[in-house]
Amino acid sequence: MTIIDILLGFTVMMGLLLIGLPVAVVMVALGVAGGMILYGPVLLGSMGPVLWGVSNESVLTAIPLFILLGELLLRSGMADRMYGALSLWLGRLPGGLLHTNIGSCALFAATSGSSVATAATVGTVALPALGERGYRPDRSLGSLAAGGTLGILIPPSVNLLVYGSLASVSVGQLFVAGVIPGLLLTALFMVFVTGESLWLRRRGLSDAARPEAEVPLEAKLRGLLHLIPAATVFAIVMGSIYLGIATPTESAALAVIVALLFVWREGRLSFAFLDTCFRQTAKTTGMILLIICAAFTLNVTLALGGITGTVSAWVAGLGLTPVALLFALMVFYLILGMFMDVLSMQVLTIPVVVPIVTAAGIDPVWFGIFVVLMSELGMITPPVGMNLYVVQGVRSDGGPFSDVVKGAIPYAVLMLAFTALLIFWPGLALWLPRSLY
Amino acid sequence: RVMGQPVATGLIQKTVEQPFFENFAEETGLDLTADYQPVDVTGIKDTEQLRILKGGLFDIVSLRLSQVSRDEPAILGLDLVGLNPDYATGKRTVEEFAPQVDARLQEKFNTKLLGVWPFGPQVLFCEPEIASLADLKGLKVRVYDQNLANFISLVGGTPVPLGFAEVQQSLARGVVDCAVTGPSSANSAGWPEVTSYMMPIAFQLAMNGYGINLDTWNKLSPEEQEKLQAAFDRLTDRIWTYSEELFVDAVSCNTGGETCETGTKYDLTLVEPSQADIDLIGTAVTDVSFPAWQETCDAVSPDCSASWMETVGMHYQF
Amino acid sequence: MDRLATWISRLFGAALLFLSGFVALETVLRKAFNTSLQGADELGGYILAFGAAAAFTVALIDRAHVRIDVLHRRFALSVQAWIDLASVLSLGLLGLFFLYVGWGVIADTIAYKSTAATPWRTPLIWPQAAWYGALALFAVAALWLSLRALMLVARGRIRQVAAEFNPKSAEEELSEELDQLHAR
Ligand code: NA
Ligand code: NA
Numbered sequence: 001m002t003i004i005d006i007l008l009g010f011t012v013m014m015g016l017l018l019i020g021l022p023v024a025v026v027m028v029a030l031g032v033a034g035g036m037i038l039y040g041p042v043l044l045g046s047m048g049p050v051l052w053g054v055s056n057e058s059v060l061t062a063i064p065l066f067i068l069l070g071e072l073l074l075r076s077g078m079a080d081r082m083y084g085a086l087s088l089w090l091g092r093l094p095g096g097l098l099h100t101n102i103g104s105c106a107l108f109a110a111t112s113g114s115s116v117a118t119a120a121t122v123g124t125v126a127l128p129a130l131g132e133r134g135y136r137p138d139r140s141l142g143s144l145a146a147g148g149t150l151g152i153l154i155p156p157s158v159n160l161l162v163y164g165s166l167a168s169v170s171v172g173q174l175f176v177a178g179v180i181p182g183l184l185l186t187a188l189f190m191v192f193v194t195g196e197s198l199w200l201r202r203r204g205l206s207d208a209a210r211p212e213a214e215v216p217l218e219a220k221l222r223g224l225l226h227l228i229p230a231a232t233v234f235a236i237v238m239g240s241i242y243l244g245i246a247t248p249t250e251s252a253a254l255a256v257i258v259a260l261l262f263v264w265r266e267g268r269l270s271f272a273f274l275d276t277c278f279r280q281t282a283k284t285t286g287m288i289l290l291i292i293c294a295a296f297t298l299n300v301t302l303a304l305g306g307i308t309g310t311v312s313a314w315v316a317g318l319g320l321t322p323v324a325l326l327f328a329l330m331v332f333y334l335i336l337g338m339f340m341d342v343l344s345m346q347v348l349t350i351p352v353v354v355p356i357v358t359a360a361g362i363d364p365v366w367f368g369i370f371v372v373l374m375s376e377l378g379m380i381t382p383p384v385g386m387n388l389y390v391v392q393g394v395r396s397d398g399g400p401f402s403d404v405v406k407g408a409i410p411y412a413v414l415m416l417a418f419t420a421l422l423i424f425w426p427g428l429a430l431w432l433p434r435s436l437y
Numbered sequence: 438r439v440m441g442q443p444v445a446t447g448l449i450q451k452t453v454e455q456p457f458f459e460n461f462a463e464e465t466g467l468d469l470t471a472d473y474q475p476v477d478v479t480g481i482k483d484t485e486q487l488r489i490l491k492g493g494l495f496d497i498v499s500l501r502l503s504q505v506s507r508d509e510p511a512i513l514g515l516d517l518v519g520l521n522p523d524y525a526t527g528k529r530t531v532e533e534f535a536p537q538v539d540a541r542l543q544e545k546f547n548t549k550l551l552g553v554w555p556f557g558p559q560v561l562f563c564e565p566e567i568a569s570l571a572d573l574k575g576l577k578v579r580v581y582d583q584n585l586a587n588f589i590s591l592v593g594g595t596p597v598p599l600g601f602a603e604v605q606q607s608l609a610r611g612v613v614d615c616a617v618t619g620p621s622s623a624n625s626a627g628w629p630e631v632t633s634y635m636m637p638i639a640f641q642l643a644m645n646g647y648g649i650n651l652d653t654w655n656k657l658s659p660e661e662q663e664k665l666q667a668a669f670d671r672l673t674d675r676i677w678t679y680s681e682e683l684f685v686d687a688v689s690c691n692t693g694g695e696t697c698e699t700g701t702k703y704d705l706t707l708v709e710p711s712q713a714d715i716d717l718i719g720t721a722v723t724d725v726s727f728p729a730w731q732e733t734c735d736a737v738s739p740d741c742s743a744s745w746m747e748t749v750g751m752h753y754q755f
Numbered sequence: 756m757d758r759l760a761t762w763i764s765r766l767f768g769a770a771l772l773f774l775s776g777f778v779a780l781e782t783v784l785r786k787a788f789n790t791s792l793q794g795a796d797e798l799g800g801y802i803l804a805f806g807a808a809a810a811f812t813v814a815l816i817d818r819a820h821v822r823i824d825v826l827h828r829r830f831a832l833s834v835q836a837w838i839d840l841a842s843v844l845s846l847g848l849l850g851l852f853f854l855y856v857g858w859g860v861i862a863d864t865i866a867y868k869s870t871a872a873t874p875w876r877t878p879l880i881w882p883q884a885a886w887y888g889a890l891a892l893f894a895v896a897a898l899w900l901s902l903r904a905l906m907l908v909a910r911g912r913i914r915q916v917a918a919e920f921n922p923k924s925a926e927e928e929l930s931e932e933l934d935q936l937h938a939r
Contacts (some may be wrong), residue, residue, distance in 0.1 A: 020827030020838050020922060022820045025845040028852065045492030048856035049485035055807055055886060061774070061799035064806060068771055168477065170602060244610030246782050247603065249799055253778035256771070278768025279761065279813070282806075286814030289807035291821060299480040304438075304494070306472075344821055351480075384825050488863050507879070508867045545867065577785075583873060597785065598796070598873075612786075733876065737868045 003314045006307055023344045024294035031298035038305045047297055054296045060165055064285040065252035066156045070112035071277040072259040074121055076268045078229045079108050083125045085223035088215045095193035098143045101126050105147030106186040109154040110234040119148025119387045123394035137399050142407020145387040149376035154182035156237050159375055163368045166350040171248040172241045173433040174368045181369055181429050185418055192414055229262045295347035302351055312356045322360045326423050337378025345378060369429040377415045380408040440498040443477040447622055453679055457672050465668040467661055491546045496653040500646045503582055510734040511541050514745045516644040517730055518588045519721030524681050527555055527642045533748040549654050551647040552673035556619050557684045558639030562632040563615040570714045579604050579616035585640055587725045608632055620687035629691050629703035637688050638710040638718060723753055760816040767806045774802050797873045801882040808889035812896050822922040836913045839920035844901040850894025857887050
């Protein structure tokens with residue numbers, strides 16, 4: 001296997017993917033074709049045990065459980081009420097409801113495993129209020145699209161689970177590592193909103209037509225009640241993992257039970273409700289697990305064929321410093337993220353890239369946070385940016401798509417800057433998981 | 438093509454196994470090279486090793502015997518809890534019972550067993566003070582398999598199955614009070630930082646072995662087969678010796694002894710097992726581990742435990 | 756087909772809730788009362804194996820299997836239809852491939868009478884048979900849908916192919932989300 005053969009394989013794969021064949025099929029087909037060329041039919045004999053091995057992996061059980069958890073909280077309407085509660089607290093800061101957008105996304109992100117669900121829910125509640133108060137569309141839409149991406153960085157996160165299983169890294173450590181970067185990125189977004197608002201005001205451009213009215217403290221405190229479910233679920237998940245009481249799968253199970261109690265208390269528990277949650281969970285699980293199964297099948301060929309090794313050696317031959325390597329990867333993921341959906345990007349790159357970066361002395365837990373940050377970026381970069389479409393779809397004023405893109409650009413820049421900060425200061429991600437030991 | 442032990446298992450993999458396969462031609466005197474890949478790098482689960490070996494994707498596999506016993510329970514007869522309290526007994530067990538295991542592997546998995554070796558005694562680490570095994574009553578003890586779980590239940594402890602990677606944190610947070618593993622692995626995983634007592638009594642020896650696909654084996658001429666077998670005999674002998682040195686050194690490291698070459702120095706309290714403890718572990722064979730194993734093993738092939746009784750079982754009073 | 760997906764989802768969801776209860780109970784008992792039910796991990800593995808394989812079919816029916824549509828939606832409608840046909844057919848072939856390699860696993864398990872090395876000593880054939888059955892369902896469903904797509908293409912009903920077999924776009928997915936949001 002030379003680097004040329006591998007590039008050829010990669011090109012064929014990209015071609016098949018881009019004409020729109022299912023990602024999982026393309027991966028398996030390539031794995032089988034490559035394996036047959038390298039090893040002949042004996043390879044097929046090993047695919048079965050690999051397939052059963054992945055399907056029967058108890059760590060991956062956390063994926064459907066976290067998806068179900070997010071569905072329970074989202075579809076019971078708890079997320080909608082969180083927005084109202086937060087707006088009482090954040091509405092009077094410079095930038096007003098835009099903070100609420102980001103804050104709600106961050107809070108909801110902590111309970112939901114998915115960014116699209118986060119952006120859609122918060123967007124639906126937020127946009128009418130924002131339009132009514134005369135916020136500039138691009139600012140509103142941008143804050144929603146970017147805020148929605150926080151869902152995959154702040155745990156629980158299905159994307160971190162996928163990374164953990166593909167890179168053989170502890171999911172518990174990844175979750176713990178995601179907390180500080182997630183909170184800092186949220187804070188960074190809020191600082192940006194405040195700064196931009198102050199700057200607009202100085203130039204005599206108002207940022208909101210009507211500022212929020214002062215709310216009595218009592219009402220504010222009462223609003224906090226609506227934050228309880230999300231806060232409890234987050235505390236259970238992170239607390240049990242951080243204290244070492246539970247594995248990620250166990251923490252997901254505990255959280256599902258507690259969320260179910262909240263839903264029941266809200267009087268929302270019904271067969272129709274569960275039916276919807278189950279259908280969505282099954283659909284998303286099937287989609288994610290098929291891709292993961294395909295990725296593991298392809299990995300056997302990649303590992304046995306020495307492809308990972310060849311690529312690692314080739315990269316090592318370039319003589320990059322770790323920092324230069326990471327900046328090169330940033331560019332690589334930025335470009336890939338423009339055209340690929342996030343999950344496909346992850347499963348296709350992680351098996352090859354993680355050995356390269358660990359060989360360069362980079363911590364695989366840290367790199368998981370890096371990959372998820374780059375995935376967040378991919379969600380708000382056109383032409384394929386899931387969150388951009390979601391937010392555009394939620395708005396009802398019929399404005400152009402370019403508003404969303406324009407509004408999201410500053411956040412994309414902030415994410416890149418934050419990633420660079422993380423490169424020079426890896427402790428941001430690693431301090432908390434290290435403090436466990 | 439060779440599948441090796443996982444990278445994370447430590448020094449035996451790194452300093453003995455991997456170099457052997459990297460210098461395969463020199464070691465065996467045959468004109469062959471080995472493409473060596475640790476099992477975790479291949480993305481294949483260790484429980485599937487026998488099936489993979491039979492399929493022929495790999496020629497030689499460094500078998501993790503406890504994991505692959507799922508497909509061939511007879512293998513466990515080499516390392517029942519309490520059966521091998523020290524290296525000498527372990528070696529005797531292997532000499533007596535490995536031929537039976539080999540026969541079963543040849544018949545069912547098209548695999549010849551080239552040799553068996555131990556990671557080393559699996560010993561007890563505890564945070565609460567213990568003076569004897571009887572003190573395990575009421576404590577939560579990390580176990581790595583069902584065999585050991587049965588024994589822990591027998592002495593009144595609560596067995597908690599945990600993956601190796603989770604144990605250190607679980608000990609630190611009090612999720613478990615005690616844990617069982619080899620002293621060298623415990624040292625490199627930092628267990629002594631979160632425990633206070635160590636009892637060097639061998640629950641098991643953690644046996645592993647080398648299997649070769651019979652098709653590959655039969656392609657070799659008789660002289661080549663002889664050379665290969667001799668090379669693996671040398672390799673397993675080397676590992677037996679090294680494993681014992683490693684064990685002595687690691688115990689010394691963990692308990693603040695004079696010598697410590699392979700790990701970090703800690704100062705655990707060494708709890709010498711009493712004769713009662715050694716007898717207790719000895720009774721584990723007749724009382725728990727053999728009966729449980731007999732049931733599983735005979736369900737697969739009726740003469741399984743009989744062949745064990747005729748060999749290893751001779752040393753016990755049933 | 757939609758009914759099938761609903762029933763699979765119900766089974767899957769109920770299994771997940773049962774698992775959650777069992778695992779949560781196990782965790783609490785272990786922490787609070789020093790006892791361990793054991794087997795939660797093992798049960799989780801089996802539920803995932805069966806559930807995920809069954810969920811492949813739900814994702815298939817809901818057109819949720821990931822496809823990259825950035826170029827696809829720019830092609831002429833007839834080209835799109837052919838690619839859609841190829842896609843659903845390829846999923847059917849993938850299903851057959853899973854059945855082919857999975858059969859090796861089943862056959863070995865039967866031959867070796869393999870049992871899990873766990874407290875339950877589960878004969879592996881039980882969970883593996885359920886897993887294999889779910890894979891078979893996926894293969895049959897995908898091939899059945901390919902047959903339908905082939906008939907539509909053969910009759911030249913290109914628009915209907917697009918409506919039934921195009922990768923679901925973000926817009927479509929969103930409008931479903933919104934419908935559900937407004938419904939509550
Ligand atoms: Na999240
Ligand atoms: Na993008």
